[in-house]
Amino acid sequence: MSTPIAWSDARTAVYRRALAQARMKAxxxxxxxxxxxxxxxxxxxxxxLPAFPTASVDGWVVRGTGPWRVVDRVLAGHRAPDLTEDGTAMEIATGAMVPAGATTILRLEHGDLRGDEVAGSPKTEPEWRLPGxxxxxxxxxxxxxxxxxxxxxxxxxxxxxxxxxxxHAPRATTVVFGDELLDSGLPGDGRVRDALGPSIPAFLRRLGARTDGFRRVQDTLAAHVDALRQAVAGGSELICTTGGTMHGPVDYLHPALAELGASYVVNTVAVRPGFPMLVAELPGGQFVAGLPGNPQSAMVALVSLVMPLLAGLRGRPFPASEQVTVGATIADRGDYTHLSLVRRDERDGLVYPVGHVGSAMLRGLAQSTGFAVVPPGKAAHPGDRVDLLELP
Missing domain, CATH: 3.90.105.10 (Molybdopterin biosynthesis moea protein, domain 2)
Structure with a gap:
């Protein structure tokens, strides 16, 4: 394992690298x-804007003092003839060009038209918009x-x-590793339902990526390499993988990246939960975001690395966080940044940690507003202000 990079540094690194890619694609x-x-x-x-003087109201554009003889009409979309004589007027529609020589506009509701003569009291200020x-x-x-x-x-x-x-909106592919995963039915006999295949593409779409679901990949090195190559051939600029980010007996992501000549932008992050996350860049400029296999850890990786990565690829500003006040104590995680799932209480506006937040759990995430960011070596106590990363 490499030495974990600080959480904030990791987010900045992937954003800058992705933004550099985006600048080459417009x-x-x-x-x-x-x-x-x-x-x-x-x-x-x-x-x-406007490009020419434009009437703000319906009425008559007039020159000099009244009453005025109506000599013409000016409608929107037509060039206005000059108004050259005192005591004359032109009927004018809202949005129409104000003729040169006009003194002011008499509103329709303030005028009294009799035959071809109109009388009334215009407002003192001209009722038109000037260029610029x-x-x-x-x-x-x-x-x-x-x-x-x-x-x-x-x-x-x-x-x-x-x-x-x-x-443009980047194309993203989700690749799910794990021979133990089921796509349907009840878990049992050593196999579990896949929670990330259905949820990660939805997360990516909410972050502005174009994605068409996910594909399951067997736990072999050849299958991992082939899946990454197929995603690249399909035009994906971001490939999100789940699991295999450690160095266990069936963790093949790192060897697959090595075989494809990838370079790491970030490899492990000082954050809990979910520290064995990574972002690598393939020789063709595509990014691989390696998410841990545990569901909540994968979500931490998504908000930590994929959110700024996609913002960079879209040419958007770095994702902003919101300052919130904590309503209950959130524990520190030693030298690691702690991303704690919290819910916002609408009654007092404070955020409170939720239960069921183990790395393999999603119950807490399903009822959360987002992650409270607690810096390394610190706990957050009631009344403390912390950053909040809202779930999209």
């Missing part, structure tokens, strides 16, 4: 296909790494974008 995508992806470059206004009210041409509106939402798409379209330079 693609122009039509706005219609960009929802859920990530901006690979800042969104910069290509024009002032929202932004100037060349202004950065959103930074690279921003998730692309419907609002971002609308903003990009309003600025004149037809496509966006994006980072």
């Amino acid at each position: 693609a122009e995508v039509a706005l219609s296909d960009a929802d859920g992806l990530t901006l690979a470059e800042p969104l910069v206004a290509r024009t002032p 009210d929202e932004c100037a041409a060349g202004e950065e509106l959103l930074p690279a790494g921003t998730p692309i939402s419907p609002g971002v798409l609308g903003l990009a379209a309003s600025c004149g974008y037809d496509t966006l330079l994006t980072r």
Whole structure:
């Protein structure tokens, strides 16, 4: 076993390595296909917004003092003719271009139209938006790494974008090791139900990866090597494996990585539970995240390493944690960071450790908000503030 790396250092290392990979992979995508992806470059206004003076209300755009003779109409989507004479007006619709020479706008509800003449009392301030009210041409509106939402798409379209330079959702594969695992029925006779095959792909999808379930692999070195090669051939950028991260009689992940020429980004982490986790990089740039076989330990590895890894591959910011207040004591784990499953009490807003949190258990995880992060050598006591990594 290698010397465990500090938990925070491990997370930073995998994020930076993945982000370096993401920077080499960006693609122009039509706005219609960009929802859920990530901006690979800042969104910069290509024009002032609005690009021309724009009416904020329906009514009449007027010049000089009234009453005014209505000489024309301006609708949205048309270039407005100049308003050249005092005492004249044009009917105008919300969003229409305000003609040059206009003094102000008389609201529809404030005007009295009789024949071709309108009278009324306009507000003192012009009721239109000036060019650049929202932004100037060349202004950065959103930074690279921003998730692309419907609002971002609308903003990009309003600025004149037809496509966006994006980072895509990475393709991820889950490979489950363990001849003792069952896919259906009740456990017994030395065999247990597989809890990670159904849950890890769901976790990866919630973190923004594209995944199509999992595949079971026999406990042989040849099967391990073949499974990793097939995942690479299938276009996976991230391969999550379960089990085999130690050096037991059927732990073949390390030998398989060696045979494939992989290099370790992180190999064992000073965290409890789940310290024998790893991230390795294959020669083609694909990542292998080796998760421990015990279910809760695998989930610790997911939030510890896979969460920042996928954030990096997507070009997103480093995953943020939330500061919370502890409502009951959480024990220290010596020189290791302790990731303790906690639930948030809606009545007092505090977080409390849950029960059934053995490495092989998932009952506690199923009722938890996330993991409280307790630094090495410290316990957390009621009233202490700690970081919370929420489960996605």
